[in-house]
Amino acid sequence: MSELCFLTIAEASQQIAAHKLSPVDLTNAFLDRIVSLNPQLNAYLLVLSDSARTDAKKAESEIAAGRYRGPLHGIPIALKDIYCTKGVPTTAHSALLKDHVPAADAFTRTLLAEAGAILLGKTATWEFAIGGTSFDLPWPPARNPWNTAHDPGGSSSGSGAAVASGLAMAAMGSDTGGSIRGPSALCGLAGLKPTYGLVSRRGILPLSFSLDHAGPMCWTAQDCALMMGVLARHDPLDAGSADVAIPDFASITQPVRGLRIGYARSMTEEAGVDGEVLEAMEAGLKVLEVLGAVVCDVELAPSLAYADVASLISRSESYAIHEHDLAHTPHLFGKIFRQRIAPGALVRASDYINAMRERTRLIAQLADVMKNVDLVVTPSWPSPASILGEGGIMSRRKASFMRPFNVTGSPALSVCNGFSSRGLPLAMQIVGRPFEDHIVLRAGHAFEIATEFRKRRPIIEAKTSAAA
Amino acid sequence: MTHQLMEKEELAAQLALQGLKIGEDDLDGMLNMARDLADSARSMHIKREYALESLNGFSLVKKESPGNE
Numbered sequence: 001m002s003e004l005c006f007l008t009i010a011e012a013s014q015q016i017a018a019h020k021l022s023p024v025d026l027t028n029a030f031l032d033r034i035v036s037l038n039p040q041l042n043a044y045l046l047v048l049s050d051s052a053r054t055d056a057k058k059a060e061s062e063i064a065a066g067r068y069r070g071p072l073h074g075i076p077i078a079l080k081d082i083y084c085t086k087g088v089p090t091t092a093h094s095a096l097l098k099d100h101v102p103a104a105d106a107f108t109r110t111l112l113a114e115a116g117a118i119l120l121g122k123t124a125t126w127e128f129a130i131g132g133t134s135f136d137l138p139w140p141p142a143r144n145p146w147n148t149a150h151d152p153g154g155s156s157s158g159s160g161a162a163v164a165s166g167l168a169m170a171a172m173g174s175d176t177g178g179s180i181r182g183p184s185a186l187c188g189l190a191g192l193k194p195t196y197g198l199v200s201r202r203g204i205l206p207l208s209f210s211l212d213h214a215g216p217m218c219w220t221a222q223d224c225a226l227m228m229g230v231l232a233r234h235d236p237l238d239a240g241s242a243d244v245a246i247p248d249f250a251s252i253t254q255p256v257r258g259l260r261i262g263y264a265r266s267m268t269e270e271a272g273v274d275g276e277v278l279e280a281m282e283a284g285l286k287v288l289e290v291l292g293a294v295v296c297d298v299e300l301a302p303s304l305a306y307a308d309v310a311s312l313i314s315r316s317e318s319y320a321i322h323e324h325d326l327a328h329t330p331h332l333f334g335k336i337f338r339q340r341i342a343p344g345a346l347v348r349a350s351d352y353i354n355a356m357r358e359r360t361r362l363i364a365q366l367a368d369v370m371k372n373v374d375l376v377v378t379p380s381w382p383s384p385a386s387i388l389g390e391g392g393i394m395s396r397r398k399a400s401f402m403r404p405f406n407v408t409g410s411p412a413l414s415v416c417n418g419f420s421s422r423g424l425p426l427a428m429q430i431v432g433r434p435f436e437d438h439i440v441l442r443a444g445h446a447f448e449i450a451t452e453f454r455k456r457r458p459i460i461e462a463k464t465s466a467a468a
Numbered sequence: 469m470t471h472q473l474m475e476k477e478e479l480a481a482q483l484a485l486q487g488l489k490i491g492e493d494d495l496d497g498m499l500n501m502a503r504d505l506a507d508s509a510r511s512m513h514i515k516r517e518y519a520l521e522s523l524n525g526f527s528l529v530k531k532e533s534p535g536n537e
Contacts, residue, residue, distance in 0.1 A: 304511075305511075307508070308507075308508035308511045308512065309508075309512075311505060312505065312508050312512065315505060327486075327487045327488055330488070330489070335493070335494060336497070338490075338498070339494055339498045339501055342483060342488055342490065342494075342498055343479075343483075343498055343501045343502040343505050344505075345482075345483055345486040345488060346482055346483070346486070346502060346505065347505060347509065351508075351509040351512060354509075354512035354513070355512055358512055395500065395501075395504055396504040396507055396508060
């Protein structure tokens with residue numbers, strides 16, 4: 001039944017709506033596969049078998065009775081374990097919250113449940129969405145399904161591993177400096193960091209109030225659009241939520257002919273970017289040109305300018321969140337988390353405010369660039385996935401193509417644009433103007449349709465017990 | 469944040485003033501982070517001449533709303 005686990009949401013939802021696919025059968029296929037493969041991948045911290053089966057039966061009954069709710073009805077999904085789930089542990093992959101059971105659901109969890117999605121479980125994450133690939137936490141780190149010796153990226157590591165390996169049809173991630181797009185890139189997925197304010201963060205354990213974004217991680221851009229059709233909603237109880245017209249996500253099947261796409265080539269020349277990544281970008285640009293897009297080079301601010309702003313804001317806001325626990329129970333955090341967050345104690349108020357002022361300049365500068373182009377593209381990640389735990393942690397001078405768009409709040413999608421000579425995914429980032437997430441997804445969808453990369457899945461076999 | 473590159477002992481002392489007791493094992497990694505942050509803070513200092521005139525907090529929508537100061 002594993003072939004069911006490699007359907008896209010678009011494919012499965014059509015079959016479910018036509019009464020050709022049972023949500024119960026679909027959910028059971030995923031639960032069986034999780035039992036078989038999760039011990040190798042560590043994608044899930046918690047599997048909700050009983051409630052998932054109950055919810056699947058309910059979905060099946062409703063659909064049989066003619067009460068089909070829409071394209072997520074009966075679709076098995078997962079949540080990064082920083083999304084609060086009422087009555088279900090939400091740990092942030094940390095000993096600090098090992099026994100934490102929220103009293104309420106995250107707003108996005110409510111929206112997904114109302115749409116009829118089936119929650120399979122809670123996925124692994126870097127500790128509190130920042131700790132890095134750590135081996136000193138209560139649960140092991142997730143592994144990359146394309147090669148389990150390699151890192152799946154983070155911080156939405158388990159969500160990336162789960163979707164790529166067919167352990168969930170979609171999963172929710174969060175992105176403060178690339179935590180949706182990074183694992184999506186390294187696991188070969190489509191992952192969208194929506195425009196800041198388009199998806200509520202209420203009930204998601206925060207990392208950095210003004211840089212945090214919530215969004216979907218799926219096999220295709222089209223599936224991301226289907227998820228966004230449910231997730232994009234104004235939430236007056238999230239102070240960052242925008243009360244704007246919801247983008248038309250059904251429009252993503254329109255052609256990209258005539259779209260003006262700027263390649264931020266100068267960013268790729270600043271720091272060490274893998275040759276295979278650059279080759280995949282050039283090939284990807286040619287595909288977009290063949291599709292009728294007009295491609296040119298654009299120049300953005302140096303990535304270091306964005307990195308400085310992002311670091312000062314992120315560390316200040318993160319320290320504000322974790323100050324009490326770092327002072328009183330530091331031993332309950334992993335080493336990497338402590339090392340990354342504690343120095344935030346030393347950032348002065350004036351440093352933070354100046355970083356916010358510089359941020360407004362960078363936002364204005366990007367807006368000027370995007371008067372002349374509809375989209376900007378970059379690689380998503382400067383290299384294929386590193387060996388698990390050997391990627392190092394983010395530093396000021398380490399190239400990041402993703403952090404800039406947390407600073408600006410722009411919608412940014414990672415799509416698979418090839419594979420390395422060792423069979424690891426490569427990825428392209430597509431960035432749009434604020435609240436033009438649908439145009440970003442339109443370009444990603446067209447690119448996926450025009451290329452073969454969505455036809456290749458990681459091959460991972462269940463391990464049998466070791467011979468005596 | 470001091471704009472000077474600090475040493476381990478100074479880092480430990482500054483964090484202690486903030487109520488954080490840092491083990492020796494953590495200090496090396498933390499020192500790299502602190503130096504990065506100091507460099508970032510220094511770059512903000514250099515850029516002050518470019519700073520815009522107002523700071524209304526971060527929102528892609530609300531900052532454009534009339535009367536939202």
